[in-house]
Amino acid sequence: MKTQTKVFLSIVSILVLALVSVLGAFASPPAWRAATGNAVVTENDALPQAAACTKMQISDPALWFATDKKGNVYPDKIVKQYPTGTTIIASGFEYNCIPKNTTIGVVYYYGGFDTEPVFSDSQKESPDNKSGVFWWYIGYEDGSPLPEGDWQVEWYINKKLASKGEITVGGGTKDDIEPLETEEATEGGVTEEEPSDIEDIWDFGEEEEEPAAETVTVQGKVIDGKTKKPIAGALFVVLNPGVGMQGWADKDFPEEDVYTAAQTDTRGQFTCPKELERNVTYTVVVAAKGYQMIVAEDFMIDEQQEDPVVLTIKMYK
């Protein structure tokens, strides 16, 4: 992820958090938590790759991605329904590229496009010539399950509606569901505004000081402890917080338990495609053919570590 994007994400996250706290002061909880993300994926052939990026084309209808309680979004897993008890939903789209001066806006609705939006936000994106996937997840700040029923999303590119979509959370019907408490929250003044006006609220300057990043890029090098030679093709796997090696092995190594993973190149180097959160304990597994597997159950990046954090991993036969 580019530094600019990271700065952006950090600022946006902090502003969203700030907004959420302001809203919390005005209205009763639950407050929202939300964040954006994007990834370059292989399955993007649906859209033509632009040589010079002038127009951003995005997939319509909008996509819905698998999520977990931690706010991890799996852009390679498209879902058609979220199960009962889902705490975070993530809509997104595939795009061909991001031209300069692109602002992406999102509006989430619950119970129909004609209802008041439950969440809306927008942010300016860094230009990018590569195609990829963009998403914006929402969930309650306190992690409680989202109400069951139909959720809608609208995506705006530079204030123009570009894509929309709908998804069901849980198996119940709308009638079974209690009135959505969060609609009160929207009366706080921000989220009820029309998407076209939202950008004015997010008037933050580019020169704003960079806050401490909450997530960290992890890269490193895997070497043979005896020869100091790089090990090619070694696998670096970070499991979701709370998942240990034994539990993962007992469940037959499901991919859902993997937070992120990377493989070393011929120089033994790797970079995790997804950033790790600071002060969160992960289980890290390093495996290479013919070497003893390394399992670190208490892998944590604290404030002292720089971003990106560079690991040196020694493996033995």
Next chain:
Amino acid sequence: MSEHPMANRQRAAWWQSAILAVVGVLVFVGIVIGLESAFQPTLSGTALLVVGVLLALVPAALWLSFFYVQDRLEPEPKKEVFKIFLVGLALAGAIGIPVTEHLFHISDWLYRSLGSLVLGSIFVVGAIETFLIYVAVRLFIYDTDEFDERSDGMVYGTAAGLGYATALNIQFILASGGAALGSAEVTIAEVALAHAAFAGVLGYFLGRAKLERERVLWLPLGFLLATLLNGLFAILRSRLETGDIVMGQVTAVLPAVSGLLLAGALALIVAVMVALLIQRDIARTQAQGQRAAVDAKTGDRQSNFATIALFVVLIIVGIIAWLSITGSVATFEVAGFKGVYPDHYGVATREGDVFRVADVLGSGAEFAIQTIELQAGEGAQQVVAALAVQRGSDFAAYKVLESKEVTLNGKPALWQRFAYVDPMTLLKTLPRVVEGEDYIVVDGNRAVIITLLTTPENLPDVEPSFQQFVERLTF
């Protein structure tokens, strides 16, 4: 019955040279590490290989030269000692290493679990190494008149052990394409000292077996002890050096020396213990006024057979362990498909799959079952075309390399081998060449596609498990 008037002479040479060699090797390792960090030589390619191979010879050279200096006064045929060293080296290079690496594929499964580490270290590697060192001494010197002192077992055993270790070390250097000198020398010294120690134990038993009237099981006992010591050392060493993850850029990493210290301690303990044991044996036989003798005709031949029988038993256990560790399978039953897959694979079924397993932490190979609905009149060829379109759009350079009609569990099937380039954009690593195989079986109005995906270098290793997966699949 032949007499051995020399048998009770106490020779200082072998154990003094043993201790000196251990200390000398440790000092040498320190010098190499010191020189490396002081001058940071930028050797590479052939030069690094040549230096590495020369370093691999150092421990044995040190021991042989200390032995030579110590032995000046009581000449032992150096030629014979050197010959046994070469025999040990040759047996390791011609039989030991090829059998463990290429027949048992030990490095593929040794570290899969603690159980596999224990079984593989003792019953495969330990048994084979000990047996070949035994063969080197037994066939090439034991029955000659040169083997006429109690300490000769230790001397020739150590020589064979060091020969074996030297072959392992040369292979280690060549396989790594030239290693960083300091840490490579640590490994070399560790392997040499450890093997000298195991072989020394075996040698003590061989010496007493020849020069005293021992029971039939004496020699097998020594063989078992040496094998266990070999295996336990390997287990302990890998528990000590499990690898580590260090945060932050590490520029100079001192090599891990715990394995070396363990080997050094083991070698010293064995040298001292065997020295004391031999002294005790001499004192005892002198006190009893016995003349050391051996009945080479009966008792010893039986104990030789007993040792060989013990090796056969150990290696059979090793083979059973190997086959059950690599061949153990898990069963599955999903959507009318029943079959087995390798036990260490994990289920990785994705959208669009009936079933998929992947060797997540190993080769990365995947076995998948998918089905496609067929329209009237469509057959395997349409499936081949559909796969080509799908893979051609998902990946680069998709190509079918080979295709033929086969029979799968009595059903006609189309088999094809293909390759493509996976851009690996999600993992942000270099594009990877994927090689795979499909079995396409037309089953009523659907086609069942059984696919293997792996890398070209892993294909030969993975293919047998995939064959088993395909052959035991029913639907």
